[in-house]
Structure formats: C-alpha cells, structure tokens
Amino acid sequence: MSILKRLRKSEALTAWMFLLPGLFLLCIFVFYPIIFSVPLAFTNYSVIDKTKFIGFDNFKRAFKDPDFIVAVINSLKYIIIVPIIQVLSIFMAILINSNVKGIKIFRVTFYIPVVTSMVAVAIIWGWLFSPDGMVNYIFLSLGLIKSKISWLSQSQTALWCTMFVTLWKGLGYYMMIYLAGLQSVPKELEEAATVDGATNFQKIRLITMPLLKPYIFFCSLMSLMAAIRVFDEVFVLTNGGPGNATLTTSLFIYNKGFINFDFGYAAAVGLLVSIIIMILSIIAFIFNKKGGVNPY
Amino acid sequence: MMKITKKTILYMALIIVAIFTTGPFLWILSTSLMPGENVFTFPPKIIPTSISFKNYTDVWAFLNFPMYIGNTLIITSLGVTSNIFFSCLTAYPLAVFKFKGRDFVFAALIATMIIPASAGLIVNYLTIIKLGANNTFLGVVMPSMVTVFNVFLMRQAFMTIPMEMKDAGKIDGAGEFRIWWQIMMPMVRPAVAVIGLFQFMACWNEFLWPIIILNNSDMYPLAAALTFLKGQFSYNFGWLAAGTVISVIPIIAIFIFCQKYFIEGMAGAIKG
Numbered sequence: 001m002s003i004l005k006r007l008r009k010s011e012a013l014t015a016w017m018f019l020l021p022g023l024f025l026l027c028i029f030v031f032y033p034i035i036f037s038v039p040l041a042f043t044n045y046s047v048i049d050k051t052k053f054i055g056f057d058n059f060k061r062a063f064k065d066p067d068f069i070v071a072v073i074n075s076l077k078y079i080i081i082v083p084i085i086q087v088l089s090i091f092m093a094i095l096i097n098s099n100v101k102g103i104k105i106f107r108v109t110f111y112i113p114v115v116t117s118m119v120a121v122a123i124i125w126g127w128l129f130s131p132d133g134m135v136n137y138i139f140l141s142l143g144l145i146k147s148k149i150s151w152l153s154q155s156q157t158a159l160w161c162t163m164f165v166t167l168w169k170g171l172g173y174y175m176m177i178y179l180a181g182l183q184s185v186p187k188e189l190e191e192a193a194t195v196d197g198a199t200n201f202q203k204i205r206l207i208t209m210p211l212l213k214p215y216i217f218f219c220s221l222m223s224l225m226a227a228i229r230v231f232d233e234v235f236v237l238t239n240g241g242p243g244n245a246t247l248t249t250s251l252f253i254y255n256k257g258f259i260n261f262d263f264g265y266a267a268a269v270g271l272l273v274s275i276i277i278m279i280l281s282i283i284a285f286i287f288n289k290k291g292g293v294n295p296y
Numbered sequence: 297m298m299k300i301t302k303k304t305i306l307y308m309a310l311i312i313v314a315i316f317t318t319g320p321f322l323w324i325l326s327t328s329l330m331p332g333e334n335v336f337t338f339p340p341k342i343i344p345t346s347i348s349f350k351n352y353t354d355v356w357a358f359l360n361f362p363m364y365i366g367n368t369l370i371i372t373s374l375g376v377t378s379n380i381f382f383s384c385l386t387a388y389p390l391a392v393f394k395f396k397g398r399d400f401v402f403a404a405l406i407a408t409m410i411i412p413a414s415a416g417l418i419v420n421y422l423t424i425i426k427l428g429a430n431n432t433f434l435g436v437v438m439p440s441m442v443t444v445f446n447v448f449l450m451r452q453a454f455m456t457i458p459m460e461m462k463d464a465g466k467i468d469g470a471g472e473f474r475i476w477w478q479i480m481m482p483m484v485r486p487a488v489a490v491i492g493l494f495q496f497m498a499c500w501n502e503f504l505w506p507i508i509i510l511n512n513s514d515m516y517p518l519a520a521a522l523t524f525l526k527g528q529f530s531y532n533f534g535w536l537a538a539g540t541v542i543s544v545i546p547i548i549a550i551f552i553f554c555q556k557y558f559i560e561g562m563a564g565a566i567k568g
Contacts, residue, residue, distance in 0.1 A: 012395035014472045019401065022386030022442045029439040030408050033419035040419070095309055108555050109314045112321065115551045117501035117519040120540045123526055124320045127327075127533060134323065134340050172317065176559065235504070236523060257418040258508065266418055 041268035047261040058268030068269060070244045071252040072276070074159060078227040078248065081167050085223050086216055089171050093178035094204065111172040118169070122236035125165045126152065152238055155245035162233045162246050169233075170226070174219045181215035182208065217288050221281060228277055249273045321544070328352070328537035351538035358535070359525060361518075361542060367433075368500060368517040375437040375499035376492055382442035383491060384484070387450035388476055392462060405444050421508055435509045436517075440498065446491040453487030454480065489557045493550075500547050518543045 041058055045051045062068045096107050113121065128134045129151040139145045151157045185208060193203050231250035234240060240247040240255070253273070257266035323342065328351050330344035389395070390402060420439050429435030457480060465475040481488070503519040510516060513524065525539045551558065 011393050012397075015389035015393035015395040015398070018385055018389040018393075018472075018476070022382045022447070023401070025382060025438075025442045026386075026405075026408075026444070028423060029420055029441075030416070030444070031404070032423070033416035034408070036419050037416070092313055095306070095313065098306060100303065100306060103310075104555075106310045106314055107559060108552055109318045111317075111555075111559075112548060112551070113317055115497055115547055116321075116544045117503065117522070117547070119501075119503050119519045119522045119526070120544045123522070123536055123540050124324050126526075127324070127537075128320060132340065137340055168317075232504070236526070254417070258421075263418055263422070270416075270418075 037267040037270055040264055041271050043264045045264040045267075051264075054264070058265045059272065061265065062269055062272060067244060067247065068249075068252060071247045071249045074245075074247055075228045075230070075249045075273075075276075077159060078163060078166070078230055079224060081163050082220055082223045082227055085167055085170060085174055086220055088167075089174035089219070090178050090212070090216075092171060092175040093182055094208070096175065096179055097182045110175060113169045114172040116169075118232035119236055121165065121169055122233065125161070125168075126237055129161050153242050155242050158238055158242060158245045162230075162237050165233050165237060166227070166230060170223065174223065177219055178212065178215055181212050185211050217284070221284050224280060224284065225277055228273070228280070249276075321548075324537050325541055328534065328541045330534060351534040352542070355525075355535040355538045355542075359521065359539065360514075363514065364516060364518045364521040367515055368519075370433055371436050371502075371506070371517050372496060372499040374433060375440060376495045378437060378441040379443060379446060379495045380488055380492055383446040384450050384481065384488065385476075386442055387447045388454055388480065390447070391451045391454035392459070392480075405447060408444050417505075417508070424509060430509055431511045431515070432509075433515070436502075436506050437499070439505070440495075443495075446494065449491055450484065450487055453484040457483050486557065486560075489554070493554055493558050496550065497547060 042053055042055060043051050044054050044057075092110055096103065096110060130136075131148045131150045135151060136145070136148045140148070149157065151161050189207050190203060193207055198206070229250050230248050231254065234246045234248050234251050235254070238246040240251050249269070250273075253266050253269050256262045256269065326342060326344055329347045329349070330341065331346060331348040331350060390398065424430050424435045424438065427435070427438075429438060461479055461483065462475055465479045470478070500517075501519050502517065503523055506515075506517050506520045507523070510520075513521075516524070522539060522543050525536060529535050
C-alpha cells in the first residue's frame, strides 16, 4: 500500500470517529422518525388495539375525515402570509440598512418578537385581541368597527388573528436575512446609479430587488414551510378553536397522536402533510426557474 | 432641506415599526404594574394610574418561580453545551477531511432540512420512552443535542480556517482530537457564540416537548409553566402579565447583551 493511500485511510478513520457520536444521535432522533413513520402509517398502532398491518386504511380514513380536510384548508390559507411577510420584512430591512444615528437600537427592537417564547407572545396577543383589549379600542376609535369583537372566539376572525401573530413574530427573522442580502449589494452599483440620476425608488426596483431575488426565494420557501407546519401559535392561542376554525395540520397530528393515542393514523397524516410540503416546494422551485432566477 | 425631510420620514417609519414590534411588550409591562382595578377597564389603560408591584409579589408567591427558573437553567445549559459539542464534532470532519462517504453524509443531512418531520414528535416520544428517559431532563434535551442547521453553520466556520494550523499541530505530535479541541475550536469561537445563542433561545422558549416528556410538572421549564398559568388565571390578567414579564426579561436581556454577535453571526451564516 502506498503511503498516500494509507494516509487517506487513516484520515477516513479519524473522520468517521468524529462523525460517529453526532450521526448516532441524528440517526435516532432525525432519520429514524422520518423512516419509521412510513411503516407506522400502514398500521393501527395505538395504545388500545393489537398492532396490525392495515394497508392504506389510514390514508383512506384521512381523505374522508372532515377534520383533516378542514386542517389542510386552514394550513393552505396560512400561505397567504408568505408574500406579506416578504414585502414587510424587505421594507424593514431597507429601513434598518440605512446609516443613521441610533439605527442599532432599532435593529434590536425590530428583532425582539423573534427571541421571545410563543407562550409569552400568545398571552400578550390573546389579551390584545380580547373583547376589552387594545385592538378593539383602536379599531373602535378609528371607526373601523361599530361594536366590540371577540376576535379569537369568532370563527370568521380567529384564523386571521393567529396568522397575524405568526406574521408579527416572524418578521424580524426574515428581516435579518434580507439585511444580509442588502449588505451584499455592491456599493459601487448604487453609487453609479446615483451618478446617473436614479431616484431612490428606481434604485430599489432596478438594483436592489434583482440582487435580492435569491434571498426572496429562500425566505419564501422557509416561510412557506413554516406556514404549513404552524403549530405553536394555534396551540397556545386558540388550541384549534372555536370549533375547528384554527385547526391546522400540525395541530391535527398532535391531537391524533397525543390526545387520541392514534399513532398509526397520526403518522399517516404526517406523511400526507410531508407530501404536500414537498409538492409545494417543487412548485416553488419550478416557479423560481421560470422567473429566470438562479439562486447562488 | 431635502435631506432633513428625508431623515424625518425615515425616523418616523423606524419609530412606527418599533412601536409595532415592541409596543405589545411595553404594554404588558405597564399592565403588570397596574393595581388590580386598573387592568379591566375599557378603554384599556396604557399607563397605570399608580405603580404597584402587587401582581409580581402575588404571582411569585403562587407559582414557584425559583424552581421553574432552576429547571429552565438546567435544561438550557445541558441543551446548549451538548449541542455545541456534538454539532462542532460532527461539522469538523465534513469541513476538513476528504473521505469516502462524505458526500453521502452531506446529502443525508440536507435531506432532513427538505423533508419535514411533522410526525417526528410522535416517533421521538416513543423512542424516549423506550430509552427510559421520559420524565428526565436528559430526555428533554436529547433530540436536540445535535441540529443539522448548527452543523452546517459550524462547517462553514471550520472551512475558513487555514489548513496549516492543523498541520502544525500534527507536526507537534498532537492527536486529531486534541487538534480539534485545542487548536481548531478556539478559532471558531464567534460561530460557537452564534449557535450557542440560537440554542439558548430554542431551549429557553421550548414548551411543548418538555410538557410531552415530563409527567411531573415540578420539572417544567418556565415557558411550560407559563402555559399552566395561562390555563388557570386567564381571568386574573395582572398575574398573567407579571408572570409573562418575568419569563421574557432574561431572554430579552441576553439578546440585547449579545446582539452584536447575534446580528453579525446571522449575517455571516447566511452569506456563508
């Protein structure tokens, strides 16, 4: 064996020694759940019955389950916040990218909702949305509504409120990503445009936006996945209610698994949701290609 | 003249967004300082007529905060240190060694980011029970001891270190593990700070997994205990407000304290 070959071999051995502990943990808690949920989905595994293979019954059941259909529709409705998040967080990033006194303080304040726990956020917004809360007060004094609305306990408004909370808490996160994107725009380009007499709006439209496109794609994809998987907000704020008004797919899976202990069915629904997310991601990729953008 | 109006508009926009993002926090702080009769009024009071700490003393007496804060600290420190250790350990060979199967490991890691593991919660719960780690702090942190996102972040960091550093260590006769721990790790300290902060926030704010894993509510971290308070005292909002303020102050303080690392690290991580 040549020296080089032996060196390679010992290097490979060391590399695997380093990888082993981490990969072991990942195998148990990340890969295993993904793989094991497939066979689980074809069984009636629960705490009650004897486990047996039941074929596609769980999937058939899901398609006939009105609760599941509602959950899927609600999760799809949640996608509405994806474009809104992009517009607002780009706007915030442009604001924060300016070089004025005290900008660091604003940077911190814009990010604070991201670092706090969803439980705390849900308590705060639950109170703001309550009949005697601030939202009603502001809307009443602006004349936007005629009488107090109990926002979270009405099925027409509840989902919009949880969507708003998701938006409010997530903006700062995406703003930071866009800020990184803005800071990678070469200064010379903007200066050249200024020399050529471009207005600020033109600069944003013709220079910043095209260069930001890969970031827009990345953030849209991230927020799309987050929107469909949304759990914490609805769990703490409304727990799916009133009725099924804010039942999302993740909450549905949680209820089936941890309240009904219907693990097989929950796994099947989990797979279906994974398939939905994958299809949407593929559509996003195709859409992105057609737009002529090449991310990185 | 033009410049001044432009600046004014900019500051106005900044202030409006700042009110939007921090207003709710300031308002809950103000509510928590209100005496009971002030809390339930319409139109809602923005500034308390008189400041009182009664809500704090009451809720502190009702809920065993030192215990919950202690639990949170144990879970958080366990979660952060183990995550830093395992994420760095896993990322290092992916950045510096060339070996067979590296691309495969890499692809497998990326796949976990694309495939969403919604049902992962259930399988992980079953696993933890099989391991007998339910109702322990170890069971709470185990699934997040290594996270793919942090592995990628650390890999980027290790890749920026010149290979000569490693070779120098080798010539001096240091073993691979010692090279990693004593030479390479100190050089990626900024990135370690970033993943440490990310993990700190994740652990501090986690409520669902601890509730699932811990049967004994005396072991709950603060965020989980807060859901408890929310369920029982929705009618006594002064208490709830005080409890919420107590739970968010540490994390906001740490964020403000470390914001320089955090914001730069985040930008660096994305640019990679």
